[in-house]
Amino acid sequence: MVQIRRNILRASFLSGLVLFLFGCSSYNDMIASYYKQISAGNYAEAVKELDKNKLLQKPRNKLLFLMEKGKASHLSGDFETSNQYFNEADQLLENGMGGAMDAVVGTLVNPMTQRYKGEDFEKFMIHYYKALNYVYLNKTEDAIVEARRITLQSQEQGDKFNDKDNRYSKDAFSLMLQGLIYEHDGDVNNAFIAYRNSVEVYLKSKDQTYYGIKMPEALKRDVLRMADYNGFTAELSRFEDLFSMKYSRTQVPEGGELIFFWENGMAPIKQQEELFFSLIKGSNGDLFFTNLGGTIVIPFYHEYSNSNFSLNGVESLRATYPKYVARSPYYSSATLSNGEQTISFEKAEDINELAFKTLDQRFMKEMGKVLTRLAVKKSAEYVLRQSAKGSGKDGKNNSLLEGLGVGMQLYSLLSEKADTRNWQSLPANISYTRIPLQKGSNTITLKLKSASGADETKTIEITGTGKLQFYNYSTLR
Template sequence: MLRSLVFCVCLMLAGCSTISFNNLFNDYASEVAPIRSAIKNNNLNKAQQLISKRAHGHANYLLNLLEQARLADLNNDSQQAKALYERIYQQVQLDNQSAKLQLSTAVEQSNALLTNDSSIAYTPPRYEMSMLHSYKALNYIYDNNLEAALVEIRRANQVQKKALQDNQTQINETQTLAQSHYPAMDELIGNIKNGFQNAFTYYLSALLYQANKQYDDAYIDYKKALEIMPNNQFIQQDLQRLAKRQNFDIDFPVDQQSAKQISELPPEQGEVIIILEQGLVPSQVEFKIRLPINTSSGDARFYSLALPAYNDMPYSTTLNNLMIDQQPLQFSPLVNIESLAAKTLKDEMPSKLSRQLLRLYSKEKLREEIARSAGNVGNIIANIYNLASEQADTRSWNTLPNKISVARYPLTPGIHSLNIINQSKINFSVSKQGLTLIYLTSINHYFNYHVVKL
């Protein structure tokens, strides 16, 4: 009986080679919580020390690199951030092109039937890859390398273009029942159409094209940004001004009242563009659903499904009262990343439910086999293992910001100051017909900024 019990336990743990025992029995959101806390307390060095380094082949390898890259960004280590972002991009490209991936993915999916979804190698969703390229582009902007920044922004736009071709997954009756108990997250998701289109990326792209005097390309991407965020007054005004400049017919919705106030910028003026990112995207939480499932003996028993979800509480702005030369600024949102994350998770739920239901059946079969081989002791151990390993896969890029907004104003050439309550004023210069970008990051007690002339 002992040999049978040992064999069965080894079988249960055979799928854990790509993750640690800590990852198997503890959710990712809990693991990264101390890192998020260190960021909020403006202790970036501690945050970088706390993050565990994962070797290639570990299920969390790419996610770990994403977190490291973002921490390097926040700690003003541009070179390290760019190197990590590029490593992630190259690995994702390699995985997509590798024929071996199909076999390894099949093995991971099989392993997950005896463990949980955390044993499946993490693949960054489309909105995370779009943000990766956007951040890498920003690092090139800080280095005054506009050409390299444009390469990254094209990659970001390509991610969104490909995502539009994805198809919906079909679900069966059992999945439908489970999904009916799953949180809707409607407040968090809002009115976005999908979990990958990002007006921030398109706006940044348009801004770079405009700085490079590629006005037709800038017009196209401003228009894409407006399709995603139709009420953003700054995108509206930028698009209308470019339409006038290029003699394009206005074929996009605009607010008629604001349209009357928009005129060509005086040739002697320049512009300041302030992009403000705030907070941290929320962590996923575990949500449990109890469903009646028929066992092999025909008995109906209730089983718990552990699924990831987001608390349906939208982020509220904490940084207010920004002024340029005593003139109050008004920001307009570009993207709520929490909405993209929640919509992405909701769209992935059919496939997650499929694996979860298969896992229930597989673990129940294994429990019955162990009970037959090792008696009551085996049955108890199997039940304990099943309960302990039933953890929701709460993995996501946890160091992303929550919300990104923009403000854009014409200014006379010369030195100006941006005043923020509880922060030192930021002096910046504006040149005739020039574009000055100020990128702000505010996460509780952490605050950082970059000023660059495009």
């Protein structure tokens, strides 16, 4: 019996050691070689790193793999292949992620072992890249379909929360993009509706600022212009009053206009944070968790418990939770010139801000689930240890049950791991501007300025066709 107990303890220790060593590495650490290549602009090498990365080949990480492949293919200019990956990612999301078994795995081990379901803003960004891919492939009808799906995504997202909740339920940038695509197609009525919907998101938020983004002046001009094109005089007057702007009709440039998206920096990474809580019974008998300082109070989620749950043995709990760590972009500002005028960019989407705030919004609910899961595990450990006392031969402790109890305790401690996965090749933020084109050849110059004051320029050639065109440029540093 003594030997059996030793073997159990040895096995438990080795299993725990493996889990501990695995747990020390964040998702970012485990795919660092891919991000090194993509941030350096070596897109072909980045794709190779993706294909040979064993972690991303696992079924639970398929969505991440598809989004990264789609992004890498987009950056390399292979728009057809890019949309093949993004369409597969879209289909994966539509079919539903997870299920009962996936939830069980997450409960018994940790959230990192579950299927990655994507952050809400990541799902909107799939539409952004897909729509641009279709525009670049001259598949306008497909781009329009993608634009319409932005509305459906917004409705699905909105259904998740009550109106009273100040949650990320619509993406103002995606709605603005939708308007631009409709305008590109000459559908001025739907363009106006989309621009108006984007504006309304800002108007309903505090100080007309939505997740770190002040309502762009360009968006104000767009909704005024589309109201005028459609002959919506009442709407035009309403928005003129709201914006304190007087609209003046101007002639469309002969060569059309270019919408230039500047994708700067890289999205924040997730790291693991450790928090300590105690399970306490309130005066009315309800259970709740509180941290050491008593600044956080989280209810006990009974649906994750069972009839055998006991407060005995549940004292302090070590919980892990992801935290975002921002990466400062190398470039701090940029301007765009067509040779006659130089125009500044306006920030339209702040992935950094979205990431931090949306994670904070769900902290209480998700931490409640984590803590309840840990409490249930601790309760089970206690039951095993108590069962071992005096249940062996001659009233001695049962070595097998005692060893299992110790092994379960070690496993619970070392298997606890926060989910540090996210779509990390997204930009930190997206800025945009609209610049007029002349008929025929145009030389457009992007001037970038780093935080240290160093300048860098990129020149692109655009043929003015009289229509609205798109171009996006990434500085993933």
